[in-house]
Amino acid sequence: MRRLGRKWVEKLEFGLFTFPVLICVFIAFYIPFALTIRYSFTKWNGISKHPKFIGLDNFKQIFLHDANFSSSAWFTIKYAVLYIVLVNVLAILLALVLDMKLRSTTWLRAAFFIPYILSLVIVGFIWKFIFMQGFESLGSSTGLGIFHLSWLGEPGLAFISILGVSIWQSIGFYMVIYIAGLQAVPDDMKEAAVMDGAGPFRRFFSITLPLLAPSITISVFMALTNSIKVFDVILSLTGGGPGGTTYSVAYDIYRDTFQNNLYGYGTAKALILFVAVLLVTIVQLTIFKRREVEA
Amino acid sequence: MKRNQAVRILLEIVMILLSLLFILPLILTVLNSFKSFQEVMTDVIALPHKLSFANYSYVWNFINYPRLFLNNTIITVVGLAGIILVSSIAAYKLGRTKTRYSAVIYLLCIMPMLIPFQSIMLTVLQLAKDMKLSESTWGLGLLYWGFGAPLAVFIYHGFIKGIPREIDESAKIDGASGFRLFFSVIFPLLKSVTTTIIIIDVMWIWNDFLLPLLMVNGSPATKTLTLAAYTFVGQYTSDWQYAMTAMVMAVLPSIIVFILLQKYIVKGVVAGAVKG
Numbered sequence: 001m002r003r004l005g006r007k008w009v010e011k012l013e014f015g016l017f018t019f020p021v022l023i024c025v026f027i028a029f030y031i032p033f034a035l036t037i038r039y040s041f042t043k044w045n046g047i048s049k050h051p052k053f054i055g056l057d058n059f060k061q062i063f064l065h066d067a068n069f070s071s072s073a074w075f076t077i078k079y080a081v082l083y084i085v086l087v088n089v090l091a092i093l094l095a096l097v098l099d100m101k102l103r104s105t106t107w108l109r110a111a112f113f114i115p116y117i118l119s120l121v122i123v124g125f126i127w128k129f130i131f132m133q134g135f136e137s138l139g140s141s142t143g144l145g146i147f148h149l150s151w152l153g154e155p156g157l158a159f160i161s162i163l164g165v166s167i168w169q170s171i172g173f174y175m176v177i178y179i180a181g182l183q184a185v186p187d188d189m190k191e192a193a194v195m196d197g198a199g200p201f202r203r204f205f206s207i208t209l210p211l212l213a214p215s216i217t218i219s220v221f222m223a224l225t226n227s228i229k230v231f232d233v234i235l236s237l238t239g240g241g242p243g244g245t246t247y248s249v250a251y252d253i254y255r256d257t258f259q260n261n262l263y264g265y266g267t268a269k270a271l272i273l274f275v276a277v278l279l280v281t282i283v284q285l286t287i288f289k290r291r292e293v294e295a
Numbered sequence: 296m297k298r299n300q301a302v303r304i305l306l307e308i309v310m311i312l313l314s315l316l317f318i319l320p321l322i323l324t325v326l327n328s329f330k331s332f333q334e335v336m337t338d339v340i341a342l343p344h345k346l347s348f349a350n351y352s353y354v355w356n357f358i359n360y361p362r363l364f365l366n367n368t369i370i371t372v373v374g375l376a377g378i379i380l381v382s383s384i385a386a387y388k389l390g391r392t393k394t395r396y397s398a399v400i401y402l403l404c405i406m407p408m409l410i411p412f413q414s415i416m417l418t419v420l421q422l423a424k425d426m427k428l429s430e431s432t433w434g435l436g437l438l439y440w441g442f443g444a445p446l447a448v449f450i451y452h453g454f455i456k457g458i459p460r461e462i463d464e465s466a467k468i469d470g471a472s473g474f475r476l477f478f479s480v481i482f483p484l485l486k487s488v489t490t491t492i493i494i495i496d497v498m499w500i501w502n503d504f505l506l507p508l509l510m511v512n513g514s515p516a517t518k519t520l521t522l523a524a525y526t527f528v529g530q531y532t533s534d535w536q537y538a539m540t541a542m543v544m545a546v547l548p549s550i551i552v553f554i555l556l557q558k559y560i561v562k563g564v565v566a567g568a569v570k571g
Contacts, residue, residue: 005417013473018400021444027426028441030409032418039418046417048492102307104314110557111314114321117549117560119502122542125528126324129535134323137339172563180565187568218568229411232504236525243487250413257417267417267465274414281409 035139036274039267045265058268068244069269072252077162079248080227087167087174088219092212094171095178096204109179113172120169127165128152139144155245158238162246166233170226174219181207183213224284228277249273299402299477321550326541335536356446358523359515360544364433370507372499373436378443378496379489384474385444389480391463404448412442412505420509428510435510440499447492450547450567454488455481487566492565503551520545533551 040058044051062069095111098105110290115123139147151161185208192201231250234240240247240255247255253273257266329343329351354360364507389401419438420429428434429571458481466472466480483488511517518526524545530536553560 014388014397015310016393016473017384017477021385021399021448023375024381024444025404025407026441029410029415029437030403030442032422032423033410033417035418035421036415081333097306097310100303100306102303102310104307104311108310108314111317113551113561113563115317116564117498117553118546119523119549121504121521122312124546125538126320126542127523129327129539130320130323132333133535134339137341141340164512170316173568176561176565177568180569222568225411229413238389247303250411253413255414263417270414270417270527273411277411278409279569284419 021097036267036270039264041268041273042264044264045258047261049265054264058265061265062269062272068160068247068252068255069249071245072083072247072249073103074129075159075245075247076228076230078215079159079230080224081161083166083227083230085219087223088164088216090167091174091219092178094175096184096208098175099182109172109176111177115169116172118169120166120232121236123165124233125171126166127161127168130235131161146259152238153242155242158242158246162230162234162237163283165237166227175224177219178212178215181212185211198234221281221288224280225277228273228280249276252269308539315467324542326402327536327542328508328543330536332534351544354527354537355539358518358527358541358544362516363518363520363523366511366517367447367501369432370439370511370519371497372438373433374439374443374500375493375496377437377440379449379492381440382444382447382492383451383482384477385447385483387455387477390452390455401448401452405445406411408445408449412419413450416509418507419506422481425512428516430511430513435507435517438506438510439496442506443496443500445494446567449483450488450492454485460485480492490559491563491566495567498549498560498564508566 039051041053041055042051043054043057091149098109102108135147138144149157152156189211190203190205192253193207198206230248231246231254234246234248234251238246240251249269250273253269256262256269260266302314311388323339326343329341329346329348330350331344331347336345336387385400387449389404408453423429423434425480426434428438462484463476466476471479503519504516504525507519508525511519512526515523524538524541527541557567
């Protein structure tokens with residue numbers, strides 16, 4: 001009898017400890033997710049009591065006839081690829097220099113990191129101000145043509161601006177991850193390589209880079225999950241303009257649901273975004289897992 | 296060796312110039328927050344003619360700064376306290392129990408990390424409205440419990456596996472069990488991961504935009520700092536001097552905290568990323 005009693009106590013305790021977190025994740029994720037799936041098969045404006053079931057019509061419309069969706073998907077893919085490559089390459093370069101222990105290292109690290117603690121929406125506004133007002137003053141005082149370009153008014157340039165501002169805001173984060181990775185590379189390994197006569201490039205590619213692999217895995221993963229969901233910075237920097245050329249998928253979903261009141265349609269797009277993120281994550285995890293095992 | 300020295304100095308100069316690219320936009324923002332409308336329009340780079348806090352007192356009253364600051368604090372504190380409490384006790388039990396249920400519940404806790412917020416934002420809002428959590432700072436704080444739990448459970452779970460079970464056993468012999476065992480013995484041992492989680496989550500919740508935009512943007516009484524800055528710029532697109540003032544007021548708390556706690560923040564962010 002006592003044993004049985006103790007077992008029950010243990011079970012009860014397990015329940016008491018884990019139940020709260022389950023309620024929380026169900027409210028935040030699983031119930032909304034189930035509702036998203038349900039609404040994605042309906043035509044609904046968000047107000048009427050009864051969403052109308054229309055089967056797969058939303059998905060057909062999205063893939064076959066929605067120019068907004070395809071252009072925003074294309075924008076997001078271009079942005080994600082360029083962002084992942086550039087932010088990681090630049091962050092590794094910065095980390096390598098800061099790892100050389102220059103006199104100003106402490107200041108430099110703080111300076112590069114500071115934008116990361118700011119909200120992206122605000123970063124977008126600060127740069128909007130600089131592009132619109134600051135560049136005008138800079139252009140007239142320096143006479144450089146680069147300041148007279150319409151950085152937010154031309155589709156190609158607006159894309160570069162969004163990319164640049166995103167990198168500006170987050171590079172410090174990736175940099176500190178790489179600095180931590182570099183500090184884990186043993187010094188005697190580098191010294192041995194110098195003794196063996198390996199030049200700086202050789203040293204970097206055959207010693208430092210392979211040992212940075214775990215940091216690269218983390219950073220690429222973070223860069224991917226963040227860039228595929230890009231939203232805030234576009235909202236405040238370009239608002240999707242000029243001429244709707246800088247809508248990302250996340251922003252397109254936001255536009256459909258909250259601005260055009262196409263709730264059913266928007267949730268269908270949201271579901272597609274989820275599947276895309278899931279696939280990309282799985283592919284990436286398997287690739288990196290295999291690579292790390294080989295190394 | 297001499298050549299090496301020269302390269303280092305050159306590199307140092309290049310890096311300092313590069314770092315200005317990161318600092319100057321912020322300095323420019325502060326400079327223009329002290330200018331009048333005319334000054335901003337004629338020259339953005341010049342120093343303000345005189346140090347005037349007129350913009351600040353205008354924006355302070357207009358957006359009701361103390362109220363916003365209080366809202367941000369409530370949301371962040373309520374959210375953070377819940378995330379830490381709920382996630383740490385669950386991660387502890389899940390880490391100590393080796394049953395099929397335990398494995399399934401752990402998976403349920405961490406899988407949401409794969410769901411992008413934009414995929415569910417609409418239905419989250421719907422659900423929050425039904426549960427009367429929307430349009431309230433406390434309600435928003437409560438919602439963060441669920442949104443913050445997956446990462447926190449994941450980080451705690453990884454750490455708890457490294458705490459020897461003997462500690463639990465000896466505490467049990469001393470007569471502590473259940474919640475008392477956890478809070479008096481285990482929780483203090485989690486201090487380093489708890490710090491990491493606090494740093495990551497404070498930065499996230501304090502600066503978050505989309506969820507607050509959907510949840511508490513309806514009334515000035517529930518807005519956050521970032522939301523107020525966002526609406527403010529929307530209303531005063533050409534009055535850049537006020538917009539810049541609002542920006543400075545929104546980011547100043549973060550920057551002060553960063554300057555004071557720089558070392559811990561950088562360390563916490565790295566630890567969070569490496570464990571996440």
